[in-house]
Amino acid sequence: MIRLAFACAAALFCGVAVLRHAGQRGLFAGAAGAALGLALSGAAFSAGLLFLGATGAAADAVLLALAAALWAARPRAGKDSPQAPAPRALTVLVGAAALVVCALFLEHGIRYPEGGWDAMAIWNLRARALFGAPHDLRLVFTPELPAQHSDYPPLLPALVAHGFFALGSRTEAWPIAVSFVFGACCVAALGSAVSNRRGPTHGLAAALLLLGTPELLTLAWNQYADLKLAALVLIAVVLASEGHCLPAGLAAALGAYTKNEGLLWAAALSAAILAAQGRREALRFVAGGAPILLLLAYFKLRWAPPNDLVAQTSLLGALSRAPPRLPIVARGFALQLVDFGKWGCALPFVLACWLAGWRRRQRTLAAPFCALSLGAVFCIYLVTPQDAAEHMRSSMDRLLFQLWPALVYATFVAFAKAPSPTPPGTASRASPPPPGTR
């Protein structure tokens, strides 16, 4: 337990230090820092395994050293301006919703501690393999089990295995706890990020909307990597929107090191940054993600077998498949809107906001990122070598959820009014300065 506490403390301190160094503070720095820190812990531990076969606490010591350096160089914290508190009823409603979702998560975790299908077949399976054979990575990433996707990046399995090593056993409580922390941090980070831009009332409303998305609870209790990726994408988008492209690149790269789709979202975000903020910020974004992207490249070249979808796809084949699939994929998107079991009323609400409020939207970085990413999702199903309808049925909800918290953030930032100006003599923190003016 002491080793696990040390690992968690190192992860938390490092994640918060990264964000404090970027000028973030308050609940967003804490929540996003926890998620970022866990991701950094998984990445650092996997680097030790891949390069050195090391399984001790060295990765945590490295994170602590990094955290100390970043903390020492953090900017001085300014005073927060007082904001009008959110309505009490809304605060109570969000608290109640959070309690309900937590209770349901706990209940399902007790019933099915091994997680959902993909957790058993991919993520936790690989974590158990890393724990059982840390010095035989050929066994861990064997190409003989194609359905187990040994080509998937190892951040989450390494994070789970890290906990197994710290505890000395393959206890199911640890991956359950990891899933809970990422889910809770995602909700808290979204609420606080919107609150910082548009006031506490809208922040709470955004958090409530995410809590009211059934897919959040489903992916959390199934222990899937999609929720972890969604949290990292949100953090990257929020940081990039506020002009902190270096740590945004780090968060996006950690997302790419979590699931293959993360690389696509990182590319979309870099394109959005290039268009909105210029080449210098885009280069900063790439520089921030470079160490993790290099680690990912090493894993892909040295250990990962070829990805099945990529291996079965050729340019000519993709171009020939795409045109007749346009109505099929469009229908797949439309079906998501009416899938109450996954999205409740949240997805139709967000779509209605964009359709009804398009002309009066406030231009942000998050919106073009979401548009590019959704376009990429559309193209994936146009060219997939699998049956498009079946592929969408089995994966589209999870793919869209990876973008969902960022989409909710983009919606609130685009359409919610900024809070009223604070009285003279107090600095306003509601809207950050545009990039390039720091």
Next chain:
Amino acid sequence: MVLAAVAAVPGVARDISVYFWKAGPLRTTRSADRFAGLTLPPGAKAGFLADADAKAGDAARRYYEALYAFAPSVLLPGAGARLVVADVADPTEIGRLCARYRLHVVARAAPGVALLERD
């Protein structure tokens, strides 16, 4: 803000309804428990056999659960390895599998689950 709250509440209500729909005794289900007591040599590769007439989905589920239970050992479908894990719905099927593939029982776990070895 009010509209966002209105849009969120049905989703939470749906989550609550799923709980009542599947309500029952709060029992923990672990697929790996079915293989308790069976062990493979470190780094070993073994075969895996399910019921011959099992539906594709059920056979796949048994296979993935066996992979999870025996990780990091690699299980490959079929009886090609020296050691074979069998997971069948009908325990009497074990004897038929042994006769068919020239295997003998090394150890048994839950009913219908056994570790077999080539003769």
